[in-house]
Amino acid sequence: MVNYIWLFFIVAGFIAAALQGNIELFSEAVFEGAKTGVTICFSLISFMVLWLGLLRIAEDAGLLKKLAILLRPVVRFLFPTIPKDHPAIGYIMSNMSANMLGLNNAATPMGIKAMEELQKINPKKDTASTAMCTLLALNTSSITIIPITIIGIRMANQSMDPFEIVGTTLMATAISTTAAILVDKWYQRKSLRNE
Template identity: 75%
Template sequence: MVNLIWLFFIVVGFVVAAIQGNIELVTAAVFDGAKTGVTVCFGLISILVFWLGIMRIAEDAGLLQKLAKLLNPFVRFLFPSIPADHPAIGYIMSNMSANILGLGNAATPMGIRAMQELQKLNSNKEVASPAMCTLLALNTSSITLIPTTLIAIRMNYHSLNPAEIVGTTLLATIISTMAAILVDRWYRRRYERLSY
């Protein structure tokens, strides 16, 4: 659906530019957009490589394992249907740790692996399990201590203080995570009542 919406915007833009006789503006905008996209990507690559390196050092130093131990009671509360020794728990904790550190790109592969492991536990392969829905809600709304991608974008556009958004981002992500957990709990209880 999103692809159709973007296609609609692009076609309408071309048609309006052609009617107005300004098709050269569309061409210029396409090239300017491509140039900006490449510039932003290079800026993001540098900051992501830096933070992925920091995360690797933290992993080798055992920091991620300590963070995972801190998150374990919280994960057990949110995912009561998953056996404690199941591999999905490790992937979920790694995903949450990466999201907390603002490494959404590094969290994605771990989230996919967690979903694959949760699918193995799912009795109905055609419908997402409650645990899968919980993971999706948490992954989407995750608390972020260091919004590395946003800081990188702000640095790329020469912000005077690119890290000034840390406090507001932390507050916003705490609120979004709490809202996701509350909505997830409400739907889970409703699902359990309908199942009986």
């Protein structure tokens, strides 16, 4: 569906440019946009490689295990239906850790693996389980402490202070994550009453 939306914008832009007699302007904008996109992608790749490398060092040094131990009570509270030593717990903690560091691209594969593991213990295979809904709500709320990807984009665009986004990000993530947890817990109680 997203491809159709982008196609619509491109075709609409071309038609608008043709009707106004500015095809050259349209062509320049297309090539300038592609050039900017490639430049930003290369900047983000270097930034992501740096942080993923640091994340790998932290993992090898055992820091992620310590973070996982700190997150374990939170994960047990949020996901009470998952058996204690189930592999999904590890993937969920890795997903949450990567999201907290703003490494959304690195968090996605772990979130997918967590969903696959949760599906294995889901009694109703055609319906999302409570744990799956909770994980989706947490990922949608964008729990972020250090917005590394946004900082990278701001650095790539020569922002005067690329780190000034941290304070507002903390405030926004606190509000969105709290709202996601409250709504998720409310729906969990509602579904238990309906059973």
